[in-house]
Structure formats: C-alpha cells, structure tokens
Amino acid sequence: MTIALDRPGAARARSLRAPRPGLAAAAVFLVLALLAALWPALFAGDPLAADPLHVLEAPSGQHWFGTDQLGRDVFARVVHGARHSLSIGVAATLIAVGAGILLGLLAGLSHKIADEALSRSFDALSAFPLVLLALLFIAIAGTGTTSLIVAIGMALVPHFARVVRAQTFVVRRAAYVTHAVAFGAARSRLVVRHVLPNVLGPVPVLAVLGLGEAILLAAGLSFLGMGPQPPSPEWGAMISEGRGYLHVAWWASVLPGAVVTATIVALTVAGRFYQRRFEGRELA
C-alpha cells in the first residue's frame, strides 16, 4: 500500500508537468503570431480599408472581431498589428539586450570603482518606473515609432545589464576560468572563449521574457498616445482608440487587448519553459 505523503512534492511535480497543454497552446499561438507578423495577408484583408457604412459593428462571421469607428475590420487590424507590435517589441528588446550585454560585461569585467558606479546606476534605473523613463525619453525625442522603440529599449537596458553583470561576475570567478589560466590563456582569450559564451547563455531566454515586457510597455505608451502614427494598427493604439467607444463597441478595445494578453502569456510560458530547461541543464 501507499502512504499518503505530506505536501510539496505532489504539487511541485505537477507544477512541472502541468504547463504542457499550456505550453503547446503557447507555441501554437506564437507560431500564428509570427506568421501574422510575416505574412498578414494569409489571415486577413486590408487593415486600412475604411467602410463608413459599417462602423462599430459587433463581431460576426464576416468580421470576427467586429469593426471599429471607421468601419475597419478589427480582426484584420489585429493581425496586421502583429507586425507593428511585435517588431516594436523585438526592436526594443534588441536594443535593450545589445546595450545590456555591453554595459553588463563592462561592469562585470572592470575594476571595482567603475563596476560600483555602473551597477549602482543599473540598480537605480531598474527601480525607476519604466513608464516614467520611457516618457522622459519621449519628452526629449518626441513621439513616434522610432522614439517609442528607443524609449522602451533604453528603459529595459538596466534589466539585462544587471543580469549580464551578475553572470559575468560569477563566471569570471568560476574555477574553470582559473583553470584556463593554467594553460596560459591570455585575458582576452578568457573573455572570448569562456566568459562571453557562458554569460550569454541565459540571455535568449531573458530576451523572450523581456519581449513580453516590451510589448506591454509599448501598449501602455501607445495608450497614452505616444505610439505609432495612425492609421497604423498597433495593438496598444487600438485599445486606446477603441476605449472611446466602449459603451457601444466593447470589441474594438477588449479584443485587441485580449490578443496582447495572450501574446504575453504565450511568451512568458515559452520563456519560462526554456528557462527551466536551461537551469535544469546547468544543474542536472
């Protein structure tokens, strides 16, 4: 017979297995989103085609997500918006990752005082409200897509820089780096062959998680009217535009919002899965 055992195990074991169906759903969703971003025409028609005779119509077989205030098909806009929102997110994340790696390595490899100064400013910046940072940047550079991307990218830099610095710190002191010294490896060689690859290991996963954050932030800023120009079907802007019609057409804002949520959930689920895999590989 089996003795019923006290807690965590069961729950823990399940929590490791549970996301499987979720993971599959996330993967399917992400593939769809990617396809939508690359070939939106596969899924939907013209996102800009206005039809003054059919404004704010409820979801139907013809307009899956209904129509908006100009009679445009919300579903088509959401699909085409994937390119805008995802590319804003990806571009911002790339900026953040690139600058984060550079600054993080710089801090992790440099001497005490420089490291202290750099990592203090990462700390300060990452505790500073993201929205405020981005707003500040927009106050300087003006609104527009480019400025939005750079603003989000910059706001996320400290996040990556901190991780990279911490990782560099660990790796730099790891015994295997010491061992490489035993073979007469020069400093530059150490950095290139040991430190860099090991530091960058967790970055892709973080980038996926960061992408979610970037998209959320972009939606927020778009909502505040600091996003791409109309009629670009960016998701945040759609939610924001649709909000004015909430009484008569909830779908114009809620459905694009649901897509944003689904995207970020999917990214997070996928990112966490790989994170766990990655950590598991490190430990096992």
Place this chain on the structure above:
Amino acid sequence: MITAILRRAGAGLLVLWAAATAAYLALLAAPGDTVDAIVGDGADTPGIRAQIIQEWHLDRSAVVQYLDFLLRAAHGDLGRSYLLQRPVSAVIGSQLAPTLKLAVAAAVFGVVLALLFAVTARRLTSTAGLILVSTPPFLIGIILLSIFSFRLGWFPVSGDRGFAALVLPAITLGLPIAGTLAQVLRDGLDRALDEPFAVTARARGLRESGVLIRHALKHALLPAVTMLGWSFGVLIGGTVIVEQVFGRPGLGQVTVQAVNSSDLPVVLAVVILAAAVFVVINTVTDLAYLLIDPRLRRS
C-alpha cells in the same frame, strides 16, 4: 552608526543630483526650444516670443540656467510651470496626495491579495497571476470601469472623492502587483518548504500550516522584499496610466500633460520626486532586510 547614516544621506543626495542633472541635460537636448513649448498652439509672433524670452530669462547661457536651477532646487524652489502658470511645487503638491492615496491603497490591496493567494490557493496562483501580469493594466481598468461603474453603478466613474472612488483604480493598479508578488511568494514558499530546515521542522511534529507560517513565510518574504523597488516602479508607472483611465487627479496626469506639452520644469520635478522616492524605498528595503534576515545584521 552616524557615519553610516551620513553616508546614506550623502549617497541619496548624489542620486538626486544625478537624476536631476541627467534629466536636465536630456531635456536640453529635446527638439523645439523652450519658447516653442511656452507658445504652445497660441498666437505666435516675434513680439510675443521676445516677451517670453524676457519673462523666463531664457537669454542666459545654458550653464547659468542649469546652475540657477540647481541652486533654486536646493532651496526647494522647483520653478514655475510653463503651461499652468503656477509654481511647480504647487502643481505637484496639490496632486501628490491623490497619487499617494492610490499607490498605498493599491500596494496594500496587492500585498494582501498576494499573501492570500500564495498561502491558500497556490495552484491557482501561477495561472491567474500570469494572466494578470500579462494584461495591460489599462485594459483591466477599462473593463472594471465599464462593468462596475457604467453598468452596475457601484462605484463612481472617476475623481478622488471618498473611498468608493479609490476602489476600482486601486484594484486595477494592485492586480498586476498581486500577480507578480503572489508568484514570487509562492516560489519562495515552495523553495523554503523544500529546505532541510523545513523538513527538520516537520520532523519535530509541526503541522504543515505551522511550517508554512512559522518558517517558510519569512523566507518567502525575502525575495518579495527585493521586489519592493520593482513594485514601486510598477506603482508609479501604473498610476500614470490608471489615473488616465479613471480620470483621477494625480501626478500621473500631471506628468503626461507635462510631457505632452514639454512643460520642462514639471517634468524635471517629477523626475526628482521619483528619484527621492527611490532613495527612500531603497532605504526601507535595506531596513526590511535587516529586520527579516539576521544574517545581514552586523554585530
């Protein structure tokens, strides 16, 4: 002890100065000059421009203006709003209370909900938390507003009158915090419950709830405290959006308006204020660590 406090204060001042200077320099680089910002969409003739330059002393060199700004800021004078024609301290001062009220209410709501979730419904936490964290807060706000205020009329649509007006915004702002915090707490609890000391506690005959509350919770709080700074960012960033959605007065509104109309003195003041709060939060975090974790206390 005294030197430690002085060091802290000094570091705090340094952060303030750095934030103010960075923001000042950055704003200096903004397109369109100050006069443009003050003119706004009003009438614009050379005569009007000349008057503006004279009134705001914009003919002085950038260095002099910066030093003047620092000097006055050190005396607590943050200048006058270009747009609102009032002292910045008055503009911000009048909006501080509603924002603080909102932030505190949201924080309390978020923490309580997170604790409830993490301790009682651990299974549910990860999914619910994930969805909450992944939903744009303004969407949550919009939905809450249209259901509970427009349809059901339970809560006022907006403003800052009484407790009822605080409920929906605080929930909107608190939910993402609760989502993240609950996940962190849950993770921490799970981790702590697997630690040898927790097994030892069980081996003493302690019931599971006892292990949870007497041992694991404190450990789970440590990573949660680390998130204090982060939550502050989310709270302040969130107020910007939540105030917009609910038409609440507050610093968020002021900030967006100031950014939109390049009202630099106000933007600067907001940055300095945020930096000041950051310094305070940081100190509080450190103290909280000391309180919870004896290993950090120096004898």
Place this chain on the structure above:
Amino acid sequence: MIRVEDLRVTFQLPRRTVDAVRGVSFEIEPGECVAIVGESGSGKSVTARSLVGLAGPGARVDAVRLEVDGQDARRFAPRDWRRLRGGFAGLVLQDALVSLDPLRTVGAEISEVLRVHGERSRSARTRQAHRLLEEVHVPEPQRRAGQYPHQLSGGLRQRALIASALAAAPKLLIADEPTTALDATVQAQILRLLAERRAAGQTLLLISHDLAVVAQLADRVLVMKDGRIVESAPTKALLTGAVHTYTRTLVEAAAGRRRATGPAPGPVVVEATALRKVYGDRAVVRDVDVTVRRGEIVGLVGESGSGKTTVAQLLFGLAEPTSGQVRFEGQRFSGVPERARRPLRRRLQFIAQDPLSAFDPRWTVRRIVAEALPRGASPAPFLERVGLGEDVLDRYPRQLSGGQRQRVAIARAIAPRPSLIICDEPVSALDVSVQAQVLDLLAEIREQDGTALLFISHDLGVVRDLADRVLVMHDGRVVEQGPASAVFDRPAHEYTRELLAAVPTLEVPA
C-alpha cells in the same frame, strides 16, 4: 521498536521514476545502536526518513510491514505521523549546516519542539532549551540560545540540532551523517557526544558513508548498495569477515593502507620562501616555506581556515604574496607579470575539490582535455590512462559522476606533462570507494611520470596513505613538517597530536 519488511520507496519525477529503496528489511531493538553505511545515493537517507513518514516530496512508500513504535505505520494519517515525530523519533538531518532555520534563533528552534509536544509555559520552554544545550555541551547556553545559526560554528550548530532532536525525549534518535561537513576535531567531539547518549541508553540509528565513523559506535551495521541491504551483521563480525565484496572495499578503505613510495626525489620544482599573505588586517599565511622536489608527494594538512588553499593559490600564482617569494623550476614565479608566467604555466597544473565548477559547462570532455594538449593531439590516450573509455568524450561534465569528473580533471592536468600538480582536496567530495581509486591513480601517475604532487587535505587518513612528506598548518603557519611516517607516528607538535587523535580509524582486528 522498528520493524521493517520489504520497504520500497520510489520517486515519481516528471520524466522518470527513481527507485531509491528496493526492498529493505531490518529491525531496531530498544537500546540498540544500528548503523547504515553505503555509498552516496544508495538509499540510506530515504530509508531513515521513511521511518518518520518524511521520505521526501513525491515519494511512494510501499512495505509489507512498517511497524513504528509498535503501530502499523502503513495506516497512518498525517496527524498520526505528527504525533510520532519528535516524540518517538528525533531526526537529525543530513544537511546539518542548513537544517536550522537561519531566520530564527537556536533557542526558538528548540522551544518549538517543546511547544509542539505540549509544553505551554514559555519560560519553562526557555529554561529547558538552555538545559538541552548544556546537555550537548554547548558552552554558554544562555547566550547561544539567543543567537542565530550563522553566528554558530559548524560544530555548535550540529550540537544545537541534536539538542532540538532530543528535546522531546524521543525513544529513537536518527542521526543522518552527523559528522560530514565538519572538521576532524569537531567530528570527534560530535561522535563523543553520540557515544555519551548511547551510554545513557538512547536508541540510535546512525547513518554514514564512512565505515570508520560508525564502527566505533554501532552494535550492528547494515551495508546498503543500490537501494538494497547487501550485508547486515554485528560490527565486529563485519570488520573481520565481510562477505560481500563491496563491504570488503569499504573495510579496506576505512582501514587505510600505505601505497608504494615513489622514486628518490629529484631536483627542486617549486620553492617558496617566507610566504606571507595578508587579507585586510589579517595575516592568513605567515612565513611559510614550501619546497617540492620532482617525483615527490607532499601533503599539506590542517584544519579548515588554516590557510592551505591560500598557500596553493600563492604557489599557483592566482594570488600575489604580500611578502616572500615563489620560484618555479628555478625561475621567479611571484611578483612578475602574468605574461612572464605564461610560458611556465603548462608545467604547473591544478586539481580542485569540485571538478564540476572547474569545467566550462558548455564544453565536452573532448574539448576540455584538448585544451591542455597541443593543437590536433588526441585526448583519448589520456582518458584511457585515467581509466575512462571513449564514450565519455562527447559528454558534458554534468553528465559524469563525481569520480568520472575527477578523472577527467586528472587527465586534463597530466596532459601537458606538468612537473607539479597542486591538488586541493581532490577526493573530499567522493565516496570512500571512489576515493581509493582516485588516490591509486594519483600515486600511479607520480610513479610513472615522476610528476611532483602537492596534496592538500583536511583528511589525515588520506594524506597518510599517499604522502611522502607532510606539512601541518595551523593558523597560517607550518607548525610541523617531515617525512609522513615521522609526523604521523611521532608527532612533535601539540596541534598535530590533537589532529591525529580526532581521526576516526578502524582498528581492524588482524
């Protein structure tokens, strides 16, 4: 008191199941001291923990009979288990240093047991906690009770933990590896403490991977391997007439044996004079002279924190001495830029305690060993020398067992044909049986290549087995040195004598 028949424990993991215990039967009578020994992962801890219903998360426990304190534990509800825990059986967990809640005082931990087992008065609990601490020989119990675990040394922590396990006066005390992770001298104290309890009539279940540790205490020894009990006999019988081959290896390893001495020492390889290293305002190494000659194995022993690793780092050029000098093969090795050291580097190698962290986790074994070789040379022969097949070549370090990893580390170290290998605790993380193999390997390499070894360990038994010459460090100084036989058999310094006395040795009746 305990009756177990065909106990099986399996762990349901996400992707596989682990059969940790596969049919174990034994009994423990009141007043008896039973020991379980066996290699790492053989199921000792899980068996012991199953006795109090704490086999572990995700465990499935089956047994034909599981009788605890005369009751059938197979039908226990959680609250029945709780009643037993602490009251009937006190458990001292394997991970002694982290088994006390770091956020609560030692006193609070002990009173907790008392509270759970019905002591209502707070002051009574406090008083009793003090008494318990005193009983396990914690000096100044009042003060210690108010302290946090991190403020206590390892030995004190282990005592406090034992005190908390004893608090509710359990009939059975289960001590899982009570002395690992502790210094030899501290180890001895804890063993003395347990012996005391035993003398006072306490029933004991003792678990260890080191036969020498438990043999002194136990009436009966159960030897586990791969989740089964392979041999069970009274201690004396086991030591003289072990039936199972595995048990014989254990007995042999615990008894220790001198390995063949090497060739006559050659020219000086490394010479350090008047080494001194100061960290902050503390001199961690003071006036240490070390000379190692070709073909020589020099042992460096001393308690934790005495400065052994620091000396190794100074010799290896990872840290610069505050004063003093290191010469390697006649050339200056300290106080010169890394560039100047680089040509000599390959002739000086290093093996650390934890080989896992010594390998880049992203590199395969092939690449790791190849790094030490000239371009294009095959790593296979070196792996063969350390007894590893080609099948490990394309594995990652984490896919190897501890013993295999240490062999790869040795292969990498011998590949550039160094004149000196510094080994810092190279076998401390290994099982006794694996330890013996690695030590044999090191001895063999010295013999064949004439490579000199500087062998650092806090385990005197190991050093005695291997070293030609021994240096004893205490508080940053070398307090005694000389040929191994001289130092071990006729220790001159007080501290050396103390160290030696603490080493548990197995007096195998000849």
Place this chain on the structure above:
Amino acid sequence: GCSSGSPGGNAAQAGEPVSGGSLTWAVETEPITFNPHQYAQAKTRLLVWNTFEALLTHDDKGGYLPWLATGYEVSPDGRAYTFKLRTDVTFSDGTRFDAAAVKANVDQLLAPNYAPAVAAVQLKNLDKVEVRDAATVVFRLRKPDVLILDFLSSPQGAQISPKSLQEAENLKAGGPQLAGTGPFVLDRYTPGQEVHFTRNPAYNWAPPNAGHSGPAYLDEITYRFLKESSVRVGALTSGQVQLIEGVPATDESLISATPGLSLQRGLNSGSTYSYYFNTAHAPFDDVLVRQAFREALDVPAVLAGVYRKTATRAWSVIGPTSPFYDKSLENTYGANAQKANQLLDQAGWTARDAEGFRTRDGKRLTVRLVQSAPFVRDRRDVLAQAVQAAVKQSAGIDLQVQLVDQGTATKALADGAYELFDNSRADTDAGAALNLMLYSTGSINRTGFKNPQLDKLLDDAVATTDQAGRTELYRKVQQLVITDQALVLPLYAPQDQIAASRSVGGVGFEPTAGVPGSAYRLWLGK
C-alpha cells in the same frame, strides 16, 4: 430627444424655474488658468461667465447688447469708442465697478509679461484708455478697428476686480482670489478634479438676453473635469452628474435611448474646422492640386462615418451661423473623384506607384498633416484617418497623419515640414479668426499665402463699422480663398453638445459663440 440650440429647449420637462439646489456638470477640459485675461481654451468659456462679465455681450444676430456697459458710441472716424457704464455693479470682493476699474484691466493687459498674445493681437490698435468720469470710459484707437467691440465682449476683455489684480498671489493662474462681477463666485478649485462655484446673492445686472434677472437660480454648481468622453457619458447615465458637455456622436444614441436624458447641440461661431493648404512648396503651391484634393474628398461621407450624421458640413472658412457666412458657396465643389483625377493628371501627377499612389518625376504625391496630440479634440485624429483612407482610394493621394507632441508639432510648423494644417477658431467675430489665419502677417497664417488684395479686404472689413459693408467685404474674402484660390478645405462646423438629465432646466448655448452657456440660466426641477 435632440433639439438644436434654442435656449431653454427642455424647460418643459424641468417645469417652471425654481431657485435653489446644487448641480454637478462634467466637462471635458480643465482650464489651465481661471484668469479670463489669459483665456485660451474655447472649451472653458462656459466657466468664465460664471464669475466674470464683460462690457458688452453678443446677441444672436452678430450685434452687441449692453452688459456692464449700458451703451457705446463710435466716433465718425472710427477711432474712439465711448462707453457708458452701469453704476450699480460691485465685484464680489466688495470693490465698486467703474471706469477706473476698466482702465485698470486694460493697463494690466498691456503690462509686460502678462498677456502678450492679447496685447499683440486684440489690442494692437489700442492707443489709450481715458476715464472721463466714473461711469464713462473712452477707448482711443490708432486706426479704426471694429474688433475692439468683439474684444470687449470676449473673456479676455472680462473685468477683474482691480483689487485682486493687485493682490492675487497667482494672478496668471487665477482661482478663488480673483474677484469678478458674475452671478457666481469661484470658491474652491481642486486641480485635476473639479471646480466649485456658489451663488453671488448680490447679483442683479444680467444682460437683457439672459432670460431672467436677479441672482442665479442654483445655490451652487460643481464642474468636474472628466477628459474621457466614455467616462463622462458613464457618469451621466449612472446618475453621478446631471449635465455633461462633449458627447461623441457614437454615444448620442445611447443618450437618446435613455429615458430621463436629453441632448442638445449648438454650432460654434468663428472659423470652421478646415484643412489649410501650405502653398509655400509643392505640391500645394499648385492650385490645381489644391482643388484636386478638395474634389477627391466626399466630405459628407467621411463625416457620416466618424460623426454619424451629427456633424454639420462646412462650405466656407466661416461658420454657417455667422452673419458673414456666404451661403452661395454651398455645393460648388467637392465629392468628384473623376474631376480630382483629371486635375491631378493636368498638374503632372500622372504616374502611379506600386501602392497605387500618384507620382510625379518618381516622387510620390505625399502630403503631411501634423496634429499636436495634446490639442486634438472632437476625434479629429479619427477624422484625419478617414480622410486619409478616402483620398487614397479616390485619387491616390498619400496623406500622412502625424500625431505628435507639442514641441515636435511647433517645430514642424516652424520648419514648414507640413502640407496641411488643420484648425478651427471659436472667435465670436469670424473676422478676428480670419485676421489670424489669412492675413499675410497673421500669427497663425500657415498657408504661406500672401496676397495684397486679400490683406486689403481684411483691413477694410475691420475698419468698416457698418454690418452690411463688412458682410460684403467678407463675402469677397470667402470667394477669393474658397473659390478662386482653393486655399482651404472646410470640413465641418464645430459644435458643442450638452446632454442633461431632464430635471435640469435652462440648458442652452451662448448666443453667437454657440458654446454651452454659463450656469446663470440653469435650474434644478424636481
């Protein structure tokens, strides 16, 4: 139900006027200042007249009625305006209203760093103000300027107590410290939230068209600032406020469908909401392209899409309610895609690129409309998108809408980095608007169009005191800019909407201005 802006339109439901009660009104715009001299937001005009009053007020035919002045005389050369003032008026701080007070107000307006825009525009022809006696004041002008009357009936010309001009801590921001003569007193302002007025019990000098005399009906009124239209509508439908202004077209049906609510619309005075073409560079330096753009757009269609038939289509720069409006312009142009394409072919924009846009010499027919986000209202950004879609479809014109922050917008305008400029002005006298927008040196002339003939017409219209003469001059102006030069694409006549609970009586619009009136006429029925 809907009714157009006749005052007192819903008196039937609210019953006879009764005194007492307090009301909450949700408004869209929070004033950046409560000092009427600094007034710059048409949307806040309804607040000004609660506390402050001017010498004259408008009737609904483009003429003036006495208010704080009992009458005025113009000298034959048009350079001296003599006002007789009421003698029974006091400011709410107890100060008497007299000629010296009027002079003090004008002096303040001319003070450096106080109201540069007023000094430079409305008062540019003012020479000096003379106090003849306590009840008589003379405005002397350097040259004839009938717009001085418009100024003296506008918020900027409102009278503030000279005492508070001296003593107010924050003069430019205004607030409770500024005393006026109006029927209400501003006593509490919570920034970002609301402003509260209480009745001025001493009030007894309402203008003749105010509908009643004596103190206001309401004891108090609170205006809450709710920027989001959906929030305003929600507040009204859930009974949290009794009145809202600014009802988006899409929500009008909701209001009409709710029993107990009523909706009214009023057309604003001033210039219509129009797109002005930048003639300084290609492509709109070519009149053909300007005409083509106008023809390419079916204005009623886009208006119907965005505003659901609630918008009034405009044909001229001047609004249809203005006495100067030239009705003959109606149906003379527009909604002719064929003609648009013909004109564009003629202008050389013959080729099309891959996306279907017209090109000339490999350059796409791209025009930029720069909108400053903080000042966009009435869904004009949405309208711009509709226009964008329409001109692309009908004529292959690439309209790029840039919704940007104020700094960027100002910079774009200064650099000429735009081809279209959108604007409407709520001046009560349309002439004032035209002077700013069309005069070659006008402060918001963004068309780059400089024409001596046009300047002369505008000058003459300002110097002519007689209404018929002015009407004729402005007819010529409209012919020139609309028909001959196609300088402007008029879109719609701005309007205000008020939705109110049927228990509120006296809801209406200000004559001429067409914006929601002050709270003086409002009462709360049962």
